[in-house]
Amino acid sequence: MSCPSQIFTGFRALGFVSNHIPLAVRHHQKHKENYVVTCVGKAFHTYNCSRLGIVSVSNLHPDQITCLAVDAYLVFTACNNVIYAYTRGREVAHTFTGHEKSVHCLLPFGRHLISVDELSCVCVWDIATEECYLEMQFDNSCFRVSAAIHPSTYLNKVLFASQQGALQLWNVHTNKLLYTFPGWGSAVTALEQAPAVDVVAVGLSSGCVVVHNIRYDEKLMSFTQDWGPVTAISFRTDGHPVMVTGSPAGHIALWNLEEKKLQSQMRDAHCSSVTGLQCLQSEPLLVTSSPDNSVKVWIFDQPDGGGRLLRQRTGHSAPPTKVCYHGNTGQTLLTAAQDSTLRSFSTVHDRLDRSLGRASYNKKATKRLGLKNDTYMMPPIIDFASEPSRQSDWDSVIACHRGKLMVTTWHLQRSTMGSHHLKPTEKQERRQTRAVCVAITSCGNFGLVGYSSGHVDIYNMQSGLHRGSYGTPTAHKGAVRGVATDGLNQVTITAGADTCVKFWKFKTKELMETLTLDCQISRMTLHRDSSMLAVALDDFSVTVVDIDTRRTVRIFAGHTNTVTDMTFRSDARWLITSSMDSTVRTWDLPSGRLIDCFLIDSAVTSLTLSPTGDFLATTHVDDLGVYLWSNMTLYTHVALRPLAADFEPQVMDVPSTSRRSQGVIEEQEDDREKEQYVESDFKSPEQISNELVTLSLLPNSRWQNLLSLDVIKERNKPKQPPKVPKAAPFFLPTVPGLELMFAKSTDDDKEEKTTSDVTIDRLLPLSAFAQLLHNSKDEIDYGTAMEKLKQLGPSAIDAELRQLGPDAGGSVELLVDFLHMLSYQLQTNRDFELTQAYLGLFLKLHGDTVATEPTLVEAAGQLQEAQSATWQRLEESFNQSLCLVNYFKSAVL
CATH class of the missing domain: 2.130.10.10 (YVTN repeat-like/Quinoprotein amine dehydrogenase)
Incomplete structure (x- = not known):
């Protein structure tokens, strides 16, 4: 499928931090660092707690992530009814399929993973083998699973909570119900293991938090917050007996478990509900997340035991209405x-x-x-x-x-x-x-x-x-x-x-x-350097006015709804417009034609093109992010032709927060498999990659001056005639060379030199290279002929190519075979510089013959197609590399 846009492609999204999915905190024992994992729609971000700096961004999921969980080694995500296990924060290590409905709860359990879907179907997976060895089905009308935890020191046991208020303790190894807790008359919204063994905290939709001993089924204490249901629970583990709870109002309550009272309040911690809340292990730090697109780290150093905001990472909590580049650096x-x-x-x-x-x-x-x-x-x-x-x-x-x-x-x-x-x-x-x-x-x-x-x-x-x-x-x-x-x-x-x-x-x-003008004006944009003024009208058309002559120079019609924003390219050759019809159109001002158009699922509310022309930034309806689109014309060849009047634009997916490929996640090898290297002697391959070309590594003198042999020979021509050596006795034959030496003649030499040899030489005038071309029937012979040609010097190569022509004892068939050999070399991507040099010399010697013979013209056309395909691929790589080098040289960090 072709790209919906000829000019722009998705690069990445800015401004996303978190959403309604609760955060997860994992401790990396090797790094001695805590990491926070937050969900941002179809991907998740990993931040370090020391600076809240972003560490990694996962690949894009097929749909929105529904829940998130972590263990010491992997990050687990659920997307609809499929569960993924990530390693290194971005690579898929395992995939679990089998649920019929969307998964809303995940619980890593040793070497197992417990998942719960919307039908309250509980599956226990073996992480290594990706097999489901236990499946339990609950009735939603009686026990709709809302949360699950593994009580500490309880072997193979999981505690499930329901929206009906009851709790059940199950042995997932034997698939037996061990005990049922009747509940407290309200739906359970949160479950958390306390630092003490046998004790769990149960958050209810009534705002009550119950600290319960599950071994004796005894309520130890209970607290009630006045801000609505309990959304999250956590315990401090740094020596202070404090329980922290979150609320939909954005407030956080700190409860003293020894004195059984409210110790402190952290009001307005977030602008929205506190969905994620986790105290760091053995540290006086609290990490929270919220749908207001923020992650915050709090430190407990206040006199009343409350938390103070230590660091935060935030984005817009409501959709942006306008975006604009500031300055000329882009x-x-x-x-x-x-x-x-x-x-x-x-x-x-x-x-x-x-x-x-x-x-x-x-x-x-x-x-x-x-x-x-x-x-x-x-x-x-x-x-x-x-x-x-x-x-x-x-x-x-x-x-x-x-x-x-x-x-x-x-x-x-x-x-x-x-x-x-x-x-x-x-x-x-x-x-x-x-x-x-x-x-x-x-x-x-x-x-x-x-x-x-x-x-x-x-x-x-x-x-x-x-x-x-x-x-x-x-x-x-x-x-x-x-x-x-x-x-x-x-x-x-x-x-x-x-x-x-x-x-x-x-x-x-x-x-x-x-x-x-002919209609009421809705907005306008001025490009100061070119004095071009773009005016959007209420009839959905755009008029371009020259403010120097004060005349209308262009009128663009094509949008079917209100034009929301307009922007010029830095040289004023393009005008890019967006509309409520969800299209983004690029108009060419010199020709006055539409050269690019694509659709987006959500209409663009504002857009701006960078002064350097590398990125187009857009904001969308009901979307918190700012999306960057890369201008492909800066690093690849794009043929910009006017679009037809009946052109139907295609929908383009918005980019994700990752700079990597926007495709759906793919399974990759596990880290342990990648570390199993096999020691062997390295041998350089003849061809590195099918996407690259390989050079012959021959000296430049063997091929660089093939087109200048005539000039070189004329320049090196001796100014004085050669001197005649002293005459030797006529009966003593000499050996050719710099020193005078007499040759010893034998009777065998006289017998071998006969008139029949002269006759055979005249009947076979072709050289060894020409004979290989003449007998070539498959690609193996072309490779042999190329190897033969690589052994010759520049003068010998020139002589060999001259002898291929009909005037020098060759034929048209030999010329066709030579062109086929060059096409074969271009397809294999080997000896690229030699192929170009041989082709230049061949066209110089036999260009007139190629233009007059139909068979040669056909062979030359095939060679041209192979040459164009190879060079286009190389040009894209060159332009992309040059673009990156210039960007890194000009970037100011």
């Missing part, structure tokens, strides 16, 4: 989301990601109240603009918020919200007015704001003062849909819902010209 992305936050993502490394905070009317009050109870939070950002020119001096980002007149500024280097709230001077006249679009000048000194009332104001970014307005009294009769300035601060361009694009003098604010 390494920094700015994103605004519906959670009212502004974030900076790095395309180089995740450790460079930063959060600029959440928009607030009063930052000091927000810090005092906390994010959860913040009453000063501003609505989400709907549009922003950035400029790096003066970012070290003052605020370099300006943003407008949904339904608000106030415009905020942000300081990127300090990673914080700015000190200015930009408002017009006549606030009383604009009570129902809201800011809808913003722009910032190329010098970074001024910010422009367009309002729903038709006003366009300009502010000073350093002082935040109002510096004037465009129009008397308004710039447009309807809402302003776009505002921009040229690169020299000479012209200001505004677009409104009144179908007008107006050009103003930046300093005097006088109207220069008005361009009226």
Whole structure:
């Protein structure tokens, strides 16, 4: 199946940290390090606890991961009804199939694995053999399994909990029910083994936590939290008798087991439910995860025994609304989301990601109240603009918020919200007015704001003062849909819902010209270097305007729904547009034609192309991530032809968080099998790989100057005639050579030299190489002929190829055989440089004959196809390698 896009291919996704699947913590004994495993949809991430740095990203699953578990060696994931066991955090070591429904619970149990599906079918697997040796079926109406644990020191025993509230202790070796606990009248949502033997903690949907002794079926103590069901339970093992519980409200409670009371609360630990919670072994640290796309590490060093946030890794907790590249390096992305936050993502490394905070009317009050109870939070950002020119001096980002007149500024280097709230001077006249679009000048000194009332104001970014307005009294009769300035601060361009694009003098604010379009304007984008202005209309078409001549130069029609965003390539040859029809289209401005189009399952809300042209970044409806698409034209040859009018776009899968192949996971060998090396003498193969070419390793003098033999012979021609040696007695034959030596003649020599030899030589004029070509019937003979040719010097090779022609005693059939030999060499990918040199010399000597003979033309066509296929593969490898080398040379870490 061909790629849905000729230009773009999925690279990787940014901004994903965790989802609703609880985290898992594993301890690596060799590294002496704890690792946190979180789920991000179809893949899972592994972080180290020391810095929360990402260690590995798994391969992509066929569907969403439904549950996660770990042991000392493997990571287990369930995808629908299939279970995978990973080693090294990314390689599939085992696959378990047999469930009919999706698996929602996994429990590693020694060398076994216990899994539970939605039908409450429990399977016990042998991890090494991938066999299910025990299967138990529970009735969902009576006992729907919701959790399972292996009690410490209980051999072959597993405790199952149900949504009906009852618990059952089973021996999975003998398949016997040992005991049934009646429960406490509420569904069990969490189970956890306590540090004490025979004691488990049971979390209920009523908010009650019961610490129970399963050996004597005795309730030791119980606690009740007021925040809803218990979502997770963990125990501290660093010498403090403390139990930690999570809640759907994002709060965490710490219970003192000795005093049987609430010790401390960690309110607003997360913005959403605390689904994952784990205390690290013998350390005063707690790791939590939540569907708010965050993982946090807490340290218990507060006076009341509570936890303090030590480190965290977060992403947007709500879908992004706008994405834009900042600066000219193409390494920094700015994103605004519906959670009212502004974030900076790095395309180089995740450790460079930063959060600029959440928009607030009063930052000091927000810090005092906390994010959860913040009453000063501003609505989400709907549009922003950035400029790096003066970012070290003052605020370099300006943003407008949904339904608000106030415009905020942000300081990127300090990673914080700015000190200015930009408002017009006549606030009383604009009570129902809201800011809808913003722009910032190329010098970074001024910010422009367009309002729903038709006003366009300009502010000073350093002082935040109002510096004037465009129009008397308004710039447009309807809402302003776009505002921009040229690169020299000479012209200001505004677009409104009144179908007008107006050009103003930046300093005097006088109207220069008005361009009226056929339909209302929805948005606009300016490319300053080329003076090209893209205007999206409500009829789903895009109009390109030249702001120098102020005329329409292109009109692109093809979208079937509202255009959501537009971006130019750095040289303004491409215009890339996205729409609510879930298509991304690439238009060629010089030809005015559509050259690329592909579909995405979720519509694009915003997109931007990097200044270097290497990545296209997109955000999507109801999606927390930012997706990067690689521009294939930078490292491979792409034939960009206009698409037909009836072209049907294909759906392209969004990339995963891994930079590796986006294909479905495949089984690979286990680490122990890879470490079993066989000691043997190394022997270099004739051909390294079918995807590469192998050189002959002959000296360059044997093939590099074949096309210049005539020049070399002319240059080396002696200037003086050769001297005649002194005459020897006519009856003494001499041996040819540098020294004068007499040859000893024998009677045998006289007998061997007869006239019949001369006759035979004249009847067989072909050389040994020509005879091999003449007798060649299969590929083995072609290899023998090539080996014969490799033994000759440059002059001998030239003579051999000349003798193949009809004028020198050869024939057309010999020329055809020689072309077939070269085609065979290209197919085997061996002796690549020799093949090219021999081909060049052959065409130089017999080019005219090849052009006149039909059989030679046909053979030359086959050779051309083989040559093109081989060189295209090499060119792709060369371009990709050069692209990586240039990227590593220019990357600033």
